[in-house]
Amino acid sequence: MRTNQPRTIYLSEYQVPAFLVDHVDLRFELFEDGARVHSTLTIRRNPEFPDQGEALVLDGDSLVLESVRMNGEAVPENGYQLKGEQLLVPEVPDHFELTVVTWIEPQNNTRLEGLYKSSGMFCTQCEAEGFRCITFFPDRPDVMARFRTRIEADRAAYPVLLSNGNDVDRGELVDGRHFVTWEDPFPKPCYLFALVAGDLVEKRDTFHTCSGRDIDLRIYVESRNAQKCDHAMDSLKRSMRWDEEVYGREYDLDIFMIVAVDDFNMGAMENKGLNIFNSSCVLASPDTATDAAFQRIEAIVAHEYFHNWSGNRVTCRDWFQLSLKEGFTVFRDAEFSADMGSPTVKRIEDATLMRTAQFAEDAGPMAHPVRPASYMEISNFYTLTIYEKGAEVVRMIHTLLGPELFRKGSDLYFERHDGQAVTTDDFVRAMEDASGRDLGQFRRWYEQAGTPVLDVSDEYDADQGVYRLKVQQRIPDTPGQTDKQPQHIPFALGLLGADGADLPLALADGDTDVPASRVLELTEAEHTFEFHGLAERPVPSLLRGFSAPVRVHYPWTRDQLMFLASHDSDGFNRWDAGQRLAVDVIQALEGQADDGEVDARLIDAYRRLLNDATLDQALVAKMLNLPSLAYLIELAKEADVQALHRAREKVLTTLAGTLREDLLACYHRNDDSDDYQLTPEAIARRSLRNTALAWLLRIDDAEACDLARVQFDRASNMTDQMGALRALVNSGFAAERGEVLDGFYQRWQDDPQVVEQWFSVQAASTEAGHLGKIRALLTHPAFEWTNPNKVRSVIGAFAGQNLSEFHQDDASGYRFLAEQVRRLDDLNPQIAARLVAPLTRWRKFAPVYREGMKTALEMIRDKDGLSRDVYEVVHKSLAGS
Known part of the structure; x- marks a missing residue:
């Protein structure tokens, strides 16, 4: 068992850096057997640091130190110390230059941190603490410097040499080598440093800015991917x-x-x-990427570009402030995606991720506030809480302030802190100063972990025409936090009358020009709101647009949910009502899935959806999806996975069997024989068509099997080919399943991104993804242990998506995952740590699963030399057991 427990780092212990670095001059000599890094730092003592006699301490990791020079003179060996992985220089002046030469081996770097090789090219990943794997440096985000980088390499093998900033010099060297020098005029933390050297093709374009400047846009890829750059380039220009x-x-x-x-x-x-x-996040063509991949690429390109201001020009002071840049930028990319497509569908997708995965994180052993108070390994805190919940916190500020004041606040934030490393408090303060609003209580969203629960009850006074809505909020205990204080919650709602129309929301008698939808501000543990002038008891539409990341408990009847799903003017709540109705039906069947009957009202609701041409078809496509097994597990108090799976399958097969003719009609009605278009309308047609096909194959419909084979063979785009493949793989037609899987691989075996889809469609399938098949995929010639995408497409898809196979009562899935985590921990601790996640909430599950999950965690814990990354996750998961 590991005894060298990693040190916990606390926000409360933050101190300004003892030394500041004004300039970094780097020279990389790249070779096949390694790289020599010459680093010259222009350093000065920080006048704000309390101890002016502090020794210089530089971070390092896996470095071979070759020499140290100060102000051009060699520092003798007794003039510095290597303490652990840090370089200490005890005697330094107030201003000096330090030159350090290190040797590293990128070709052996399977951790993919710092400088490493991928497909024969050199590349870097320095966030969060990868720069210390390149050279000794004060590796923290509040040390910002200007960088000049010279890269030297063999011209034939590495004709393209790239780094941050602008290309300022280039030339030839002896022995067929060449160099390029890059200079970045903007100070930045070392985590934003980048280097690439390889044999790449360049795709170029130009963007004309609002001030009249022309920006040179370049995308570099391997030659085989030259035709897959157009969508990313167009996405970049739209983002700009x-x-x-x-x-x-x-x-x-x-x-x-x-x-x-x-x-x-x-x-x-x-x-x-x-x-x-990551290649999967930039390369796309209609024949190799699905609609979802195209949309994901557009969002990620936008996200990374938006970081130029919300993350680069203004960065985070320390890693506890990570959501300062990530939460704000996720909010920005979500709004961009909403503007590019369907706002309602985008909101549904974001809320689904929150309610299924982030709420689970909030309720698990790794729960932490949006601004954590401590961590052991920062790589473990690139979480849904930091990103997605952080974005929801920014969205709530936007809701409370309104778009004009929010824009005023963001302008002030960028102007006030340009070139600085700041905190979440600085962001909120800019919003307060620009709007005049006090967000003191709102700051608790950054400080308190856990998902608030809103318990809502109501009563109607027919004599007075008054409807009273009582809202109580509570936040469950999380590790290290109890007795939470009330949050400031924007609570959007509407009230529907018997005709399905929104009723006026008058909060007092005689109110005029009252809205049909309001945002109420919850600040106390309990509120009661009165709505006047109502001639009938309304049906409440609560948390419209998912206005806050909270759970809402209200005793809707199935008839009320049917009513909301058919009439609510808020598209998100219309979808949510359908989800709640389906959840209620599935939960009622749990434990009696063989004998119970599916409520006819749910069947009727789905029939109406399939045949309502007046609805936004993109919304219909979302509403047709049943709640996922992962979401059902999250809602359960003590999850019996197999019982929930059987109940869900009972509902799905009943719907598919009863609505067979409607599904066939939907399939044919949405036949998309035109040229591929990436419009919301075309995406909705393909989604509806493939959903109908998938449902029909779940009842092993012979006619649907023929349709799927024809669609698979004739598909002109990956969305339709993958839709047919997935439907057949998840069907009971074993022979057809094997034929299409073999045919798909033979066609696409030379395209790594498509092969990853081939892996994941099997690993995530309840029919094809049994454990024996998963083990076989790990020995497939296309599988690579050192490639994170391949690992995620098999092991991640099995444990994270194929839940009924993973959660077998013999614990075989858990032992399998533990074995793979132990193996990966020696290769890539970051990926290994993320794969542990399905085991971390073992207390959430029924006893038949619980002990096996705990035993698997203990199996991982007992590995010799366990990495800090995995240690933290396992340690916190088992704490108190």
């Missing part, structure tokens, strides 16, 4: 224009570059002027 129009933010450098990398731990990285992307 949107940020100018909505936030007044213009790009500041002369060049903006994107590089696609196959081996990458994250989705993408916003390095100043040189964004490095």
Whole structure:
């Protein structure tokens, strides 16, 4: 068992840096057997640091130190110390230059932190603490410097040499080598440093800014991917224009570059002027990428570009403030995506992620506030709480202030803190100062972990025409936090009359010009609101637009949910009512799925959806999806996975069997024989068509099987081919399943991104993804242990999506995951730590699963040399057991 427990770092212990770095001059000599890094730092003591005699301490990780020089003179070996992985220089003047030469081996770096090799190219990932894997440095975000970088490499093998900023010099060297020098005029923390060297093709375009400047846009990819850049380039230009129009933010450098990398731990990285992307998040063509992939790429390109201001020009003071840049930027990219497509559908997607995954995180052992108070390993805090809940917190500020005052606040924030490393308090303070609103209580959203619960009850006084709504809020205990204080919650609602129309929301007698939808501000543990002038008892439409990341408990009847699903003017709540109705039906069948009958009202609701041409078809496509098994597990007090799975399957197969003719009609009505278009209307047609096909294949319908085979063979785009493949893989037609899987792989085996889809469609399938098949996929020639996308597409898809197979009562799925985490921990601790997540909430499950999950965690815990990343997750998951 591991005994060297990693140190816990606390926000309360923050101190300003003892030394500041004004300039960094880097020279990289790149070779096949390693890289030599020459780093010259211009350093001065920080006058704000209390101890002016402090020794210089530089962070390092896996470095071979070759030499140290100060102001051009060699520092003798007794003039510095290597303490652990840090370089200490005890005697330094107030101002000096320090030159350090290190040797690293990027070709052996499977952690993918710092400088490493992917598909033969050199590339970097320095967030959060990867720069210390390149050279010794005060590796913290509040040390900001200007960087100049010279890269030297063999011209034939690495004709493209890239770094941050602008290309200021280039030339030839001896032995067929060459160099390029880059200079970034803007100070930045080292986590935004980037370098790429490889044999890449360049796709170029130009963006004309609002002030009349022309920006050189470049995307670098391997030659085989040259035809997959157009969508990313168009997304980039749309993002740049949107940020100018909505936030007044213009790009500041002369060049903006994107590089696609196959081996990458994250989705993408916003390095100043040189964004490095996971290939799956930038490469797309209609024949290789689904509609969902196109939309994801557009959102990620926008996210990383928007970081140029919300993250780069204004960055975070310390890693506890991570949501300062990530939450704000996720909010910005969500609004962009809403403007580019369907706002209602985007809101549904975001809320689904929150309610299924982030709420689970809030209720688990790794629960933490949006601004954490402590951590052991910062890589573990790139969480849904930081990103998605952080974005919801920013959205609530937007709701409370309104769009004009929010824009005024964001302008003030950027102007006040340009070039600085700041905190979430600085962001909120800018919003307060610009709007005149006191957000003191609202700050609790950054400080308190957990998901608030709103218990809502009501009564109607027919004699007075008064409807009373009582709202009580509570926040469950989370690790290290009890007795939570009330949050400031924007609570949007409407009231529907018997005709389905919104009723006026008058809060006092005689109110005029009252709205049909209001945002009430909850600030106390309990509120009672009175609505006057109502001639009938209304049906409440609560938390419209998912106005806050909270759970709402209200005793809607099934008839009321049917009514809301048919009439609510708020598209999000219309979808939500359908989800609540389906959840209620599924939960009622749990434990009696073989004998129970599916409520005819649910069948009727789905029949109406399938045949209502007046509704937004993009919304219909979302409403047709049953609540996921993951969401049902999250709602359960003590989850019996197999019982929930059987109940859900009972509802799905009953709906599909009863509505067979309606589904076939929907399939044919949405036949998309035209050229591929990426419009909301076309996406909705394909989604409806493939949903209908999937449902019909779940009842092993022979006619649908023939339709799927024809669609698979004739599909002109990956969305339809993958739709047919997924439907057949999840059907009982074993022979057809094997044929299409083999045919798909033979066609696409040379395209890594498509092969990842092939892996995941099997690993996530209840029919094809049994444990024996998963083990076989790990030995497939296309699988690579060192490639995070391949690992996620098999192990991640199995444990995170194929829940009925993963949660077997013999605990075989849990043991399998523990084995793979132990193996991956030696290769890539970040990926290993993230794969532990399905085991962390073992207390949530019924006893038949609980002990096996706990035992699997203990199996991981007992590995010799366990990484800090995995140790923290497992330690917190088992705490108190």
